[in-house]
Amino acid sequence: MKKKLSLVKIGGNVMESKNELAKFLQLFSELQGPKILVHGGGKLATELGVKLGVEAQMVGGRRITDAQNLEIITMVYGGLANKNIVAQLQASHCNAIGLSGADANTIKAYKRPVREIDFGFVGDVESVNTKNIERLLQGGFTPVFCAITHDGNGQLFNTNADTIASEIAIGMSEMYETTLYYCFEKKGVLLNITDKDSVIKNIDSNSYQDLLHKKIIADGMLPKLENCFYALQKNVNKVCIGDISMLRPASTVYTTITL
Ligand SMILES: Nc1ncnc2c1ncn2[C@@H]1O[C@H](COP(=O)(O)OP(=O)(O)O)[C@@H](O)[C@H]1O
Numbered sequence: 001m002k003k004k005l006s007l008v009k010i011g012g013n014v015m016e017s018k019n020e021l022a023k024f025l026q027l028f029s030e031l032q033g034p035k036i037l038v039h040g041g042g043k044l045a046t047e048l049g050v051k052l053g054v055e056a057q058m059v060g061g062r063r064i065t066d067a068q069n070l071e072i073i074t075m076v077y078g079g080l081a082n083k084n085i086v087a088q089l090q091a092s093h094c095n096a097i098g099l100s101g102a103d104a105n106t107i108k109a110y111k112r113p114v115r116e117i118d119f120g121f122v123g124d125v126e127s128v129n130t131k132n133i134e135r136l137l138q139g140g141f142t143p144v145f146c147a148i149t150h151d152g153n154g155q156l157f158n159t160n161a162d163t164i165a166s167e168i169a170i171g172m173s174e175m176y177e178t179t180l181y182y183c184f185e186k187k188g189v190l191l192n193i194t195d196k197d198s199v200i201k202n203i204d205s206n207s208y209q210d211l212l213h214k215k216i217i218a219d220g221m222l223p224k225l226e227n228c229f230y231a232l233q234k235n236v237n238k239v240c241i242g243d244i245s246m247l248r249p250a251s252t253v254y255t256t257i258t259l
C-alpha cells in the first residue's frame with residue numbers, strides 16, 4: 001500500500017493577511033505525515049510592482065511577465081514570501097525547506113508558447129523531479145515551493161502556483177496516495193459568490209460543465225478547477241478546495257472534486 005502525502009496550496013488572498021497566514025501555517029504544521037506546501041503571492045507581487053512603478057498585467061489568470069516583472073516576482077515569491085513562511089513553519093517545529101523549481105532541479109519548464117499572447121517569462125511545466133523531492137521528504141524536510149520554475153539553462157520562469165501544485169501532486173502520486181488541497185479565502189466553490197455559505201459539496205465532470213455554462217465559476221476559479229480535474233485524471237487520489245479550516249481533521253465544509 002502507498003504511503004499518504006498531503007500537498008497543500010495556499011493562495012495570495014490568505015497570504016495578504018498576516019493573521020490568516022499565521023493561522024494557516026499553524027494548521028499546516030499540525031498535519032500528520034509527509035507534506036508539501038506550495039504558495040502563491042500574486043497580490044504581494046502586484047503591490048510591490050505599484051511601489052516600484054512596474055505595472056502588472058494579467059490575462060486569463062496569468063501574469064504577463066517581462067524582465068522587470070520577473071525580477072519582482074523572484075524577489076517576492078522566492079524571497080520575502082517563501083522565507084517568511086519557512087521561518088514561521090520552523091517556529092512551529094515543522095522542518096521546512098524553501099524551494100523554487102530551480103533548487104535541486106525540482107521543476108523544469110519551458111517558455112509558454114506564443115499564441116495570441118506573448119506571456120514573456122512564463123513557464124509551462126515540463127517535468128517534476130520526484131526523486132529529489134522524495135529525498136527531501138525522506139530526510140524529514142517539508143518542501144515549501146514558490147511559483148518559480150527554470151529551464152535548466154539559467155532562465156527562471158513565473159509559473160502559476162495552482163499549476164505547480166497540481167504538477168507536483170501528479171508526479172508524487174507515482175509513490176504516494178496524494179491528497180491535493182487548494183486553500184483560499186472562501187469556504188469552497190460557491191453556488192452564489194455573494195453568499196459565503198453556499199458551498200457546493202461536490203463537483204464532478206457533469207456538474208462542472210453545468211457550472212461553467214451558468215458562469216457560476218469565473219476568474220481565478222477557472223484555472224483552479226481545470227487543475228483539479230487534470231490532477232484527478234492523472235491519478236491524484238483526492239482533490240478539495242476550501243478555506244484554511246479544511247486542514248482541521250474534523251472539517252466537513254469544503255468542496256470535493258471528483259471525475
Ligand atoms: N463560484 C466561485 N466560488 C468561489 N470563488 C469564486 C467562484 N467564482 C469565481 N471565484 C473567484 O475565484 C477566486 C479564487 O481564485 P484565485 O484568486 O486565483 O485564488 P488564490 O487565492 O488561490 O490564488 C476567489 O477569490 C473568487 O473571487
Ligand SMILES: CC(=O)N[C@@H](CCC(=O)OP(=O)(O)O)C(=O)O
Nearest residue numbers: 012040041042062063147160161
Ligand atoms: C504565471 C502567473 O500568473 N503566475 C502567478 C504566480 C503566483 C500565483 O499563482 O499566486 P496566487 O496563487 O496567489 O494567485 C502570478 O505571478 O500571479
